[in-house]
Amino acid sequence: MAVSPFASRSPSVTVSSPNAALRLRAAAAQNASGPLATAKSVHHTDRELTEQLNDDVRRKYVKDKRLGEGTYAIVYLGYLRDKPSSYVAIKKIKVNAEYKDGLTMDAIREVKYLQELSHPNVIALHDVFSSKDQNLNLMLIKEADIHYGVAEVKAWMGMLARGVWFCHENFVLHRDIKPNNLLIASDGEVKLADFGLARSFADPYLNMTHQVITRWYRPPELLYGARQYSGAVDVWSMGMVFAELLLRIPFLAGNTDVDQVTKICEALGTPTEENWPGVSELPNYLPPDTHHPLQGRDFFLRMFPTAGPVGCDLLMSMCTLDPRKRTTAVQALRHSWWTVEPRPTRNEDLPQKPGTKKMGEDLGRRGERSMTGCLKMQRDNWTLVL
Numbered sequence: 001m002a003v004s005p006f007a008s009r010s011p012s013v014t015v016s017s018p019n020a021a022l023r024l025r026a027a028a029a030q031n032a033s034g035p036l037a038t039a040k041s042v043h044h045t046d047r048e049l050t051e052q053l054n055d056d057v058r059r060k061y062v063k064d065k066r067l068g069e070g071t072y073a074i075v076y077l078g079y080l081r082d083k084p085s086s087y088v089a090i091k092k093i094k095v096n097a098e099y100k101d102g103l104t105m106d107a108i109r110e111v112k113y114l115q116e117l118s119h120p121n122v123i124a125l126h127d128v129f130s131s132k133d134q135n136l137n138l139m140l141i142k143e144a145d146i147h148y149g150v151a152e153v154k155a156w157m158g159m160l161a162r163g164v165w166f167c168h169e170n171f172v173l174h175r176d177i178k179p180n181n182l183l184i185a186s187d188g189e190v191k192l193a194d195f196g197l198a199r200s201f202a203d204p205y206l207n208m209t210h211q212v213i214t215r216w217y218r219p220p221e222l223l224y225g226a227r228q229y230s231g232a233v234d235v236w237s238m239g240m241v242f243a244e245l246l247l248r249i250p251f252l253a254g255n256t257d258v259d260q261v262t263k264i265c266e267a268l269g270t271p272t273e274e275n276w277p278g279v280s281e282l283p284n285y286l287p288p289d290t291h292h293p294l295q296g297r298d299f300f301l302r303m304f305p306t307a308g309p310v311g312c313d314l315l316m317s318m319c320t321l322d323p324r325k326r327t328t329a330v331q332a333l334r335h336s337w338w339t340v341e342p343r344p345t346r347n348e349d350l351p352q353k354p355g356t357k358k359m360g361e362d363l364g365r366r367g368e369r370s371m372t373g374c375l376k377m378q379r380d381n382w383t384l385v386l
Contacts, residue, residue, distance in 0.1 A: 057127045063090050087186070117170060121163030122192050148351060150306050153245045154337070155344035156182075159190035160238060165329035167192070168231040174198050175212040177237035179244060188350035201230070213237055215260050216253050220271060221323050223261050225284035232323035235332065239318030246304045246315075268319060269294035276322040294321075310337045 064077040067089060078090040148156075160182060167174055174192065181194040197212045207227040213219070219236035221229055243251035252267060254260025265271070270292045271279045279285055300312035307315060314337045317327035327335075338344060 060127065061088065061090065117167060117172065117195075119163060119166040121159045121190055122166060148245075149342075150246075150308075150311075151342040151345040152350055153242075154311075154342070155188075155347070155350060156184075156190050156245065157238075157242055158333075158338055158344050160192065160241065161329055161332050163190070163192035164231075164234050164238060165333055167198075168234070168329050171200050171202050172198055173201050173231060174234050174237075176214060176217075177234055177241065178214050178217045179241055180214075182241070184350075188347035215257065216240065216250050218260065219323065220261065220264055220321055221282065223257055223264075223284065224271075224279065224282035226282055229323065231329060232326045235318050235326055235329060236323075238329075238332070239315055242315050242318060243304065246307055264321075265290075265292050267295070268321060271321050279322075308337075308340070310335075310340050313337070 060081055061078050062081050062084075064079065067075045067077055069075070074092045076090040076092065078088045080086040080088070160177075164174065164177070172195075174195065175197040176194060177192070181192065183191040183193050185191055199208065201208070208229065210222045210225050210227060210229075213222060213233060217237040217240045219233050222233060240251055252260065252263045254263045265288060269275065270288045270290075271285075272291075273280055275294055280287075297309070297312060297316060300307075300316050301309065304312055304315060314327075314332060314335045317335075318332065320326040
């Protein structure tokens with residue numbers, strides 16, 4: 001059985017057990033080589049105690065009804081055994097044949113960044129444990145069913161922006177922002193979840209993969225194959241979520257990467273050297289057959305009338321083609337849209353109704369298979385408690 005990465009970090013596990021000391025002395029007496037026998041005994045004792053700690057964590061939670069299933073995991077409703085009114089969601093990751101003896105990189109990233117990031121708008125990691133069938137379970141907050149207006153959109157977008165700002169302030173790119181990964185807690189707080197594609201960034205010239213972010217929320221620089229990018233990729237995704245909340249359907253829903261680029265060009269304008277210097281040097285850039293002019297504020301006002309002129313200005317700044325001209329998370333938080341009427345709904349006044357599986361379901365989405373299920377699932381062999 002695999003051992004919990006949380007439990008196994010304790011340096012005092014072996015020295016605190018009287019049985020361990022007895023076994024060490026017996027091994028030393030029976031084997032002249034001493035250190036080898038000692039090491040084996042320490043390893044055995046450490047594994048026993050670590051497994052006991054893992055079992056203690058696992059027994060804290062009770063698994064209830066299934067909320068949804070994806071390719072790589074099943075999500076269940078759960079609660080604390082000692083406090084049945086305290087709900088969690090258990091994300092049980094299916095065994096991946098390629099990683100049957102350990103964690104995938106996605107799982108390692110998620111554990112790493114959720115340990116490092118503590119913010120009201122970033123989902124909290126409570127526990128990690130393995131089960132006997134070597135599946136990984138994630139405990140997530142239970143989301144609420146929602147019916148909303150502009151004031152609610154403003155409240156949720158504000159919380160999302162604060163969560164993204166906090167990640168960027170700590171040099172972390174999320175790289176998979178979409179409605180499915182935005183959970184709503186029982187108190188109305190939005191939690192940014194699923195850090196399986198997240199990574200640290202510091203050097204702006206460090207190459208990174210462009211195969212991240214679900215297609216409908218992927219910015220044009222990644223579709224063009226950019227290997228060096230910034231927090232602007234997350235801001236574009238925020239803009240797509242913003243637009244989707246206003247429209248109640250996905251704004252730009254391409255069937256392929258090429259189709260996604262086409263939809264971006266048709267809706268927002270064709271990237272050229274004039275409006276995006278250097279775009280033609282990106283690896284996957286192809287000169288367009290048809291040129292579409294850049295859209296201005298009038299387009300956004302027609303497309304998103306409920307946002308109003310100020311809201312459209314913020315949305316337009318998030319959807320800027322050139323990532324260097326795109327607004328940042330901190331600039332978005334300083335925008336005047338948050339202070340004009342209607343003011344953001346207070347958390348305690350946000351509409352709530354138990355039972356929905358994800359924020360995105362209330363948007364009535366359809367089509368893209370990867371958007372179905374309770375959450376985007378990871379390929380892991382462990383259990384996380386969020």
